Amino acid sequence: MSFTPHGKHLIAGNWTASDKTFTSMPAHGTAHSFSAGTANHVHAACEAAEEAFWSYGYSPREARATFLNAIADEIDARAEAITQIGTEETGLPEARLQGERGRTVGQLRLFATHIQKGAYLDRRHDEALPDRTPLPRPDLKMVQRPIGPVAVFGASNFPLAFSTAGGDTASALAAGCPVVVKGHPAHPSTGEIIAEAIHAAIQKEGVHPGVFSFLQSNGTDVGTALVQHPRIKAVGFTGSLRGGRALYDLCAARPEPIPFFGELGSVNPVFILPNALSNRAEAIAKGWAGSLTMGAGQFCTNPGILVMIDDPAIDGFISAAKDALTEVQPQTMLTEGIAEAFRAGQSDVAEAPVKEVIASPCEGRAAAPFVYDTDGDTFLANPSLHHEVFGPLGLIVRASDEDQMADIARALEGQLTCTLHLDEADVALGTCMMPILERKAGRILANGFPTGVEVADAMVHGGPYPASTNFGATSVGTLAIRRFLRPVCYQDIPDALLPGDLTGG
Known part of the structure; x- marks a missing residue:
């Protein structure tokens, strides 16, 4: 089955x-x-979403679950x-695309099951x-009720799972909120074919057509108009700190x-404690190298910073990491802009007081790994080294002792993840580190690597700023639905006037 885009908005x-x-750049x-x-397209889409809310926002959970499953079916029908x-x-x-499509339809079906169970409503009496x-x-x-139309921005690094029908859209639709998607210009054809799948599901299930609209743009005007439109009641976004902060400020203003x-x-720091380093340096190095370069380093959970207490065993770790990384071939980055930003970020790190461990030629949209080595004092004195470089770049930080390892953790900004590698003899140090890491990240891992976010009930994909703008929320997992709900209390309201979610089980 082939696909030729028509280039229109839905x-x-x-x-x-x-x-x-505008023209795509495949x-x-x-x-x-x-x-x-x-701006006229934005206005039409938002007004249609508001009109759709009066039916969709009050529709039975079973009907919304059927709709979500229908979207998943239509996406699967267009798999090839x-x-x-x-x-x-x-x-x-x-x-990668096949796996991401599976994750996308899996999210839709997961939310369908989740709303059918009804526990998310947090009903109280x-x-x-x-x-x-x-x-x-x-x-x-009391019960949780949908907030109204939601704006969703497609992500550059996940053309399916975090874009048109990704987790933000799935959770908003599950909550009962119509969605207006601003597609990412890095993959407009992919966005369009997914929009066609959602459109087909709307027609099949007889849902109000305003429940979903899809707008394309390669500039900022559409996004700005969307977050400022009075019909929009919340925004879901995955992207750069600079772009996200600008939209956040618009929402607040x-x-x-x-x-x-x-x-x-997020730089997703990995802390390797002394006994784990001594006993498993080679295995941890190989695992870190694989996580660092997965998807050309373009995962939001890419482990960009590695912290160890200075020890001769670090040399063995670096040797094993170099062996693993030299086998990684250059990979195509998602856009020319991302590739240019990676080279600029790599250049900035190289100009700091760091030692080069491994460097690779990077031309055009191709990226290969870079790794640098520095000491804890230098890292603490140079906050610019704490920032994310979106791509396969890693920084090894040698802490002088346990206290400085803790100081490094305290100096970091908010993170999506923090990881500890520890053996049984490291538990005491790990116990000291845990309260710090809990304040820094939404997800803490032991003896693993942060790439590979599980879509599940207990998952938290979020964290203190700048990892996310709302530390009490997650963009992955069933808890994501809570972003698009608000509690409503009904006092002495007759049952005949109550929402079905309070009276119908």
Whole structure:
């Protein structure tokens, strides 16, 4: 099954073109022309989403679950074409696109099951106490309700799982919120074919067409108009710290401020404790090298900083890491802009007081690994070394002792993940490190590597700023639905007026 994009926006069930266009920049294959959205397109999509909310936001959970499963079915029906166009646009290998498609449909089906169970509603009931003195208590019922239309920004590094029908869209639709997606210009064809799948599911299930709209643009105007539109009640975003912070500020500056759920950046530090280093240096080095270079280092959980207490065993670790990294061939990065930013970030690190461990030629959209080595004093004195370089770049930091390892952890900004490698004899030091790491990250790992985010009930993919803009939320896992709900209390309301989620089980 082949796919040729038509380059139009989907707004409330209609494919709409615009006079202004932009051209895609695929890693290989044919470039295509796409309509660039305008403020009028944003307004039409948001007004349609508001109209759809009056039916979709009050629809039964079973109907929404059926709709989510229908979207998954339509995506699976386009599997071959999605893989073809996705590999052309992004340069990602077929296996990666196939796996990401599986994760995307899996998320949709997971949320379908989750809302059918109903536990996410957090239903509470305090029965009336008419005879209580000195004052009676009214009957109080509480349930989580959808907040209204949601804006979602597609991510550059996950053309499926964090984009058009990714986790933000799936969780918002599960909650009962219509979605307006601003597609990422790095993969507009992939975004379009997924939008077609959602459109087909809308038609199949008879859902209000305003429940989903898809807008394309290679500039900032559409995104700005979207977060500022008064119908939008929350924003989901995965991307750069600079872009996300700009949108966050726009959300806060609105006459009606709205929550901005942004995942912005993380270096995902790995702390290797002394006995683990002494006993397993080679195995840990190989695992770290694989995690560092996975997907050309373009994962938000890429382990960019490695901290160890200075010891001769580090030399063995570095030797094993170099052996593993020299076998990694240059990989195609997602866009020319990302490749340019990687080279610039690598250059900035190289100019700091660091020692080069491994360097690689990087030309065009190709990236190969870089690793640098420094001491704890230098790291603490140079905050610029604490920032994410989006790509396969690692920094080894040699702490002078246990106290400095803890100081390094304290000096780091908020993270998506922190990892400890420890053996039984390291438990005492690990116990001292845990309270620090809990304050720094949304997910803490032991004896593993952070790439490979599990989509599950207990997953937290978020953390203190700048890892995300809301440390109480996650963008992966079923808890993600809570971003698009708000509690409503019903006092002495007759059952006939209550939402079905409070009366129907």
